[in-house]
Amino acid sequence: MPQVTRRTVLTAGVAAAGVVAEPLVAQQAAPAAASAKKSSLQLNVNGKVSSLNIDSRTTLLDVLRDHLHLTGTKKGCDQGQCGACTVIVDGERVLSCLTLAFATQGKRVQTIEGLADPGGKLHPMQQAFIDQDAFQCGYCTPGQIMSAVACVAEGHATTDEDIREYMSGNLCRCGAYPKIVAAIKQARGQMEQG
C-alpha cells in the first residue's frame, strides 16, 4: 500500500486546484471577451490620420499610448486628478484619461510628439522648460508643457497668479512649480510674437 505523506497530499491538492481553477478562469473571461465589441475609428493625431479598430470604451490616453505608441503622454492617476495625460484637442486642453477616443473623431489631437516643428526645432515652451530647468523626474512634464501651451493661447498667462491658477490641474510631485512658472513666462513672450 503506497505511503501517504504530507507532501503527497499537498501535491495532489495543488494539482486538483489547477484542474478546478482552469475552467473557472475561462468562465470568468468569457463575458468580458464577448462584450469587447470593436468599432472602426479614424483619429487625427499630430496631423497624421490613423485607422483603428478598437473597443468603443477605450480612452484617448490608451489609444495614444497602446495603439499609436505615442508614449510621451503619461498615465499618472488615470482618473482625472493629476494632469499628466493632458493633450490638446481642437485647441483646447483635455485630460485624455477621461476622454473616450471616439469623442475625438473628426477633431485634431495634438500631443507632445507633435509640438516641435517638422524640422525638429523645439516649440518655445519646450525650450523654455529646458532653459529654466523646469523639471526633475520629468514624468509630469509632457502634460505640463501641453497645458502651458494652451494656457498661453487662452490668454491665461498674463500674471504669475494667473499661471498658477490656470496650471493648477497639473500636479508635479517634484515641486518644480516656481521654475514651471518661469518657463511659461519665458515662452509667453516668444509665442505672442510668433
Ligand code: FES
Ligand atoms: S492620468 Fe489623467 S489626470 Fe492623471
Ligand code: FES
Ligand atoms: S518633474 Fe517630477 S513630477 Fe514633475
